[in-house]
Amino acid sequence: MHLLKFVPILFLVTLCGCSKDEIEEDLDATELSYYESAQGSLRAGNYQGAIQKLQFLESRFPFGRYAEQAQLELIYAYYKSAQPEAARAAADRFIRLHPSHPNIDYAYYLKGMISFEQDKNFLSNFIPMDPSKRDPGAARESFNDFSQLIRRYPNSEYAPDAQQRMKYLRNLLAASEINVARYYIRRGAYVAAANRGRWVFENFQGSASVPDALAVMIEAYQLLEMHELAEQALLVLSSNYPSHESLNDDGSFRKTKSVKNKERGWLNVITFGLMG
Numbered sequence: 001m002h003l004l005k006f007v008p009i010l011f012l013v014t015l016c017g018c019s020k021d022e023i024e025e026d027l028d029a030t031e032l033s034y035y036e037s038a039q040g041s042l043r044a045g046n047y048q049g050a051i052q053k054l055q056f057l058e059s060r061f062p063f064g065r066y067a068e069q070a071q072l073e074l075i076y077a078y079y080k081s082a083q084p085e086a087a088r089a090a091a092d093r094f095i096r097l098h099p100s101h102p103n104i105d106y107a108y109y110l111k112g113m114i115s116f117e118q119d120k121n122f123l124s125n126f127i128p129m130d131p132s133k134r135d136p137g138a139a140r141e142s143f144n145d146f147s148q149l150i151r152r153y154p155n156s157e158y159a160p161d162a163q164q165r166m167k168y169l170r171n172l173l174a175a176s177e178i179n180v181a182r183y184y185i186r187r188g189a190y191v192a193a194a195n196r197g198r199w200v201f202e203n204f205q206g207s208a209s210v211p212d213a214l215a216v217m218i219e220a221y222q223l224l225e226m227h228e229l230a231e232q233a234l235l236v237l238s239s240n241y242p243s244h245e246s247l248n249d250d251g252s253f254r255k256t257k258s259v260k261n262k263e264r265g266w267l268n269v270i271t272f273g274l275m276g
Contacts, residue, residue: 031057035066042073047081068098075110084118105156108149115142116165136176143169174200174209181216185223194220194229211241218246218253 078087197216
């Protein structure tokens with residue numbers, strides 16, 4: 001009967017007898033099991049479940065062998081679950097905490113991809129939409145993120161894809177500027193339209209919108225009665241893009257039908273045609 005009193009004591013002695021290495025091995029096994037479970041959720045497309053597991057893994061084992069990898073994969077999980085703000089915050093945090101990480105280029109690439117996909121909305125999946133007519137803020141942000149990746153890590157495995165996406169974004173941003181310039185012409189804000197056209201011509205050489213930029217400049221300068229500048233732009237357009245839709249067969253310029261010749265008041269001028 002008296003031997004029963006020693007059972008708890010013997011049990012404690014047994015626990016205390018476990019070596020430090022055995023405890024660490026057990027913790028490593030637990031951390032690995034959490035990480036593998038998160039990986040399983042990612043492979044299954046259960047991104048919300050993966051986010052929860054990766055967050056738990058990081059909080060439970062902040063200095064573990066999988067902590068940094070969990071932070072990196074958390075960016076991807078947020079991105080795939082359509083949480084762009086959380087994904088960008090996670091990417092910025094990873095870049096700030098681990099500037100020398102061997103996979104830091106992947107974090108920069110994901111930042112670009114987050115913004116690249118951000119301007120797609122629910123309606124665009126069902127209603128055809130011209131992407132150049134949407135808010136270009138996300139496209140501009142994505143372009144800057146990809147350019148930062150290429151500048152910092154030109155030999156990254158993600159650089160070729162980033163370069164291709166930058167070409168698309170460059171054309172998109174240029175087309176967006178042309179849409180704004182044409183809007184200004186319709187509203188009678190000819191100076192603003194000419195400046196937009198010149199901006200595209202000077203900063204987006206090689207894009208498909210360069211001839212459109214020249215056409216905007218010609219039209220705006222003609223409406224402003226700045227004939228010398230209009231003739232210069234017309235010469236460049238007809239010499240380099242003779243088949244552009246704004247040119248007649250004889251090389252003369254064809255005005256946009258939507259422009260109305262009307263007297264503009266001072267309020268119309270200072271508000272870029274939005275009022276007055």
